[in-house]
Amino acid sequence: MVEEFKVGVIGAGYVGLVTGACLAQIGHRVTCVDRDEDRVAQLSAGRVPIYEPGLEEMVVRNARRGTLFFTGPGGLREVVRAADVVFIAVDTPQGEDGSADLSNVAAVAKSIGSVLAAAPREKPLLIVNKSTVPVGSGDYVSMLVCDGIDEAGGAGEPAEFRVVSNPEFLREGNALYDSLFPDRIVLGADSREALEAMRSLYDPIIAQSFPTDLDPRPKVSVPLVVTDLASAEMIKYAANAFLATKISFINEVSNLCELVGADVANVAAGIGLDERIGPRFLGAGVGWGGSCFPKDVAALRSVAREYDYEPVLLDATVAVNERQRRRVISKLQHDLHTLKGKRIALLGLAFKPNTDDLREAPSLRIAGELDSLGARVVGYDPVAGKAAARLSPGLRVVFDPYEALAGAHAAVVVTEWEEVRNLDLERAASLMDDPGLLVDGRNTLDPDAVRAAGLLYRGFGR
Numbered sequence: 113m114v115e116e117f118k119v120g121v122i123g124a125g126y127v128g129l130v131t132g133a134c135l136a137q138i139g140h141r142v143t144c145v146d147r148d149e150d151r152v153a154q155l156s157a158g159r160v161p162i163y164e165p166g167l168e169e170m171v172v173r174n175a176r177r178g179t180l181f182f183t184g185p186g187g188l189r190e191v192v193r194a195a196d197v198v199f200i201a202v203d204t205p206q207g208e209d210g211s212a213d214l215s216n217v218a219a220v221a222k223s224i225g226s227v228l229a230a231a232p233r234e235k236p237l238l239i240v241n242k243s244t245v246p247v248g249s250g251d252y253v254s255m256l257v258c259d260g261i262d263e264a265g266g267a268g269e270p271a272e273f274r275v276v277s278n279p280e281f282l283r284e285g286n287a288l289y290d291s292l293f294p295d296r297i298v299l300g301a302d303s304r305e306a307l308e309a310m311r312s313l314y315d316p317i318i319a320q321s322f323p324t325d326l327d328p329r330p331k332v333s334v335p336l337v338v339t340d341l342a343s344a345e346m347i348k349y350a351a352n353a354f355l356a357t358k359i360s361f362i363n364e365v366s367n368l369c370e371l372v373g374a375d376v377a378n379v380a381a382g383i384g385l386d387e388r389i390g391p392r393f394l395g396a397g398v399g400w401g402g403s404c405f406p407k408d409v410a411a412l413r414s415v416a417r418e419y420d421y422e423p424v425l426l427d428a429t430v431a432v433n434e435r436q437r438r439r440v441i442s443k444l445q446h447d448l449h450t451l452k453g454k455r456i457a458l459l460g461l462a463f464k465p466n467t468d469d470l471r472e473a474p475s476l477r478i479a480g481e482l483d484s485l486g487a488r489v490v491g492y493d494p495v496a497g498k499a500a501a502r503l504s505p506g507l508r509v510v511f512d513p514y515e516a517l518a519g520a521h522a523a524v525v526v527t528e529w530e531e532v533r534n535l536d537l538e539r540a541a542s543l544m545d546d547p548g549l550l551v552d553g554r555n556t557l558d559p560d561a562v563r564a565a566g567l568l569y570r571g572f573g574r
């Protein structure tokens with residue numbers, strides 16, 4: 113029998129919503145709080161405002177069975193009062209100087225403090241930081257909760273709460289799978305009771321003993337990494353920075369492959385079989401984007417500079433990534449020469465497939481550069497099209513890939529959606545200017561098949 117926790121999740125975005133839905137799914141009673149009333153109204157009506165496969169079904173199922181609730185900022189007080197555990201899952205965007213902007217986390221911590229001041233508790237409240245935050249943020253949250261207690265006239269008793277770091281490792285597009293079948297759960301705290309409580313909260317996931325209709329990954333149990341606050345916070349940044357560096361590494365190798373006449377896909381396969389390296393995140397192309405790698409690598413670089421440490425490897429990781437965007441333009445220029453007056457189709461606009469997220473999407477940067485060079489840029493995305501049109505004034509968005517290709521001098525595969533991978537190449541060639549150029553920014557198409565259809569193929573490092 114699962115011990116039921118009363119859980120509050122503050123911030124109902126990609127992470128908060130997925131966390132809330134999964135905790136409800138494994139047997140807890142969860143209320144998600146968001147300051148965005150429109151988002152709350154949609155969620156309360158059973159509509160999930162983000163595109164994440166399977167999430168809406170899980171939200172609706174748990175809302176119907178009375179384990180998942182939503183409320184606006186006005187509901188925060190009641191949620192915190194009733195909760196055993198409160199997750200902070202608000203956004204921590206990149207500040208102007210590259211550091212993580214903690215203002216949302218700080219606001220939530222203070223509000224929690226003011227609730228604690230008004231209502232003494234029998235058991236300490238667990239405040240769990242799921243947002244990605246730099247080392248020291250656990251202590252910062254403790255301080256701000258105490259400030260909130262003080263300002264609301266409470267005693268500022270630290271016994272009223274415990275702060276835990278529980279970083280999130282989900283990937284957008286695979287969020288439910290990653291949350292229910294994680295590679296590991298990381299918990300950082302300076303309190304044994306808090307860690308024990310968190311272990312019980314996650315027990316159904318650790319033991320893999322919850323009801324699900326997802327295809328489970330056979331796993332005996334999920335490893336738990338129990339550590340101090342600072343190490344837990346650092347694990348999150350180190351993981352993202354390592355993955356971004358791995359991609360930049362293969363992009364560097366792919367550029368060398370082009371010079372020496374090797375095929376990076378074969379090289380990646382060859383090195384990936386070494387268990388110490390592993391086959392994943394060795395996909396060369398236009399580089400990494402998204403809501404997290406760019407801001408998290410920037411935040412880690414910013415922390416390094418705070419300590420007067422020059423993060424040369426992280427600097428290079430970013431420089432290589434910047435250069436990959438530019439290489440798309442060079443490849444187009446190589447075959448088309450001037451891009452003025454040329455029609456270029458961008459296939460896929462979201463920062464990766466299976467998400468509508470456009471934060472730091474390579475497509476937007478590439479579209480902007482092409483537009484400034486005088487090209488006519490037409491973009492297609494099965495999900496993120498409308499939002500992309502709002503974000504990129506120089507981009508004309510259409511909702512059919514073949515409409516994007518009609519009359520195009522070149523097409524660039526920016527995001528490897530299934531609809532893009534399964535393109536009818538003959539039809540594409542017949543619609544494009546002759547001979548159409550296809551720049552495969554994700555090395556996702558079969559070069560021979562593209563050439564057989566009558567198109568000119570340019571990949572990355574192959």
Ligand code: NAD
Pocket residue numbers: 122123124125126127128145146147148151185201202203204216219220242243244245280281282283284403404
């Ligand atoms: P998001 O922007 O999708 O969602 C954040 C939500 O928090 C928004 O709905 C916003 O309205 C709400 N919010 C902000 N301030 C609030 C406040 N004071 N009170 C109530 N609600 C508030 O962000 P996200 O992508 O879910 O990311 C959240 C955190 O998790 C970030 O630190 C991010 O780095 C980290 N993270 C994200 C992912 C991911 O794949 N998106 C994965 C791992 C970790």
Ligand code: UGA
Pocket residue numbers: 244280281282283284285352355359392393394395396397398399400401402403404405463464
């Ligand atoms: C990433 C991490 O994978 C998650 O573990 C982490 O929780 C999350 O960031 C976060 O902290 O927010 P996500 O940004 O959803 O997840 O997407 P990824 O699948 O990691 O892809 C990131 C970027 O790298 C995408 O632009 C993708 O196209 C690119 N990528 C990925 C490559 O260019 N090559 C690859 O081989 C893999």
